[in-house]
Amino acid sequence: MSKESLVRGRRLALICLALSGLAPPLLAPSSTASAQGAPKAAVAYPGRSAASLPAREHFVYARSVGDVAGKLDIELARKSSGGKSWYELVSHAPDEDALYTLDALSLALIRSDVTTRTATTTIRRLTEVVEDRLVLDPDELQISATEPFQQRIRLIPFEEKPVYRLIFQGSQSVPGFSLILSVLGRETVAVEGRSWDCWKVEVGAKGVVGSFFGKSHYWYQAEWPHALVKFEGPSSYPGSPMTRLELLSYSSS
DSSP states (O other): OOOHHHHHHHHHHHHHHHTTOOOOSSBBSOOOOSSOOOOOOOOOOOOGGGGSSSSSSEEEEEEETTTTEEEEEOOOOOOOOTEEEEEEEEETTTTTTEEEEEEEETOOEEEEEEEESSSSSSSEEEEEOOOOOOOOOTTTEEEEOOOHHHHGGGGGGHHHHHHEEEEEEEEEOTEEEEEHHHHHHEEEEEETEEEEEEEEEEEEEETGGGGGGGOEEEEEEESSTOOEEEEESSSTTTTTEEEEEEEEEEEEE
8 A cells, every 4th residue: 555545544544533423633633731821823714703602601401322321521621821822621431531722702723632532452642732834714614632623613604505625633644525504594403492592503524434423413502602412423534323412401601
């Protein structure tokens, strides 16, 4: 197998993970996480500023991967020190604990500390964005890790029903492959005995290899602050078990 084929295969593997609810950050790991502060960036982000989010939010989800069920606990909180502000996203699940530091305005990834556990292995990944010179087009969104990306979607202008091409941070594009985010419209969903008016979002592959990948669907509360209410999508590679999230409780302050 050629070096080019190996590189392309690795990128496709990362994209498979990014389509799931289980993906780690898609960046090269750093040895340490430095002091707080956003990297220099040329990236522009459409939509609402994260500064209008509640200062602290707590989400609890019922989470299943195939027949394996558990809970996912997420807290998103605004932090500040020394004249700088940022968000911390902390998540806990039976197989993963994560701490993400996110940009105060865009929720773009600054750094992450993710520990994943299997029956035989525990892996800790430390990642830091030192610099990002990428300039996005108005119809592009950048994706770095699944949970920050799920929060980032909350800021897009749903009512305009935009369509975005997703750009993977720190990874070159794969020829003939595009991953597209589309706002499909409003839909009422029932979760834990409650009906939610939601915006439905679809993420799916286009192009030659698109037929091999399933679609991921997200349902966000129609009213601000657009909490994620439900998620369904493949857990990783084509044919892998489905990952499902359903909101059990939400609080903010």
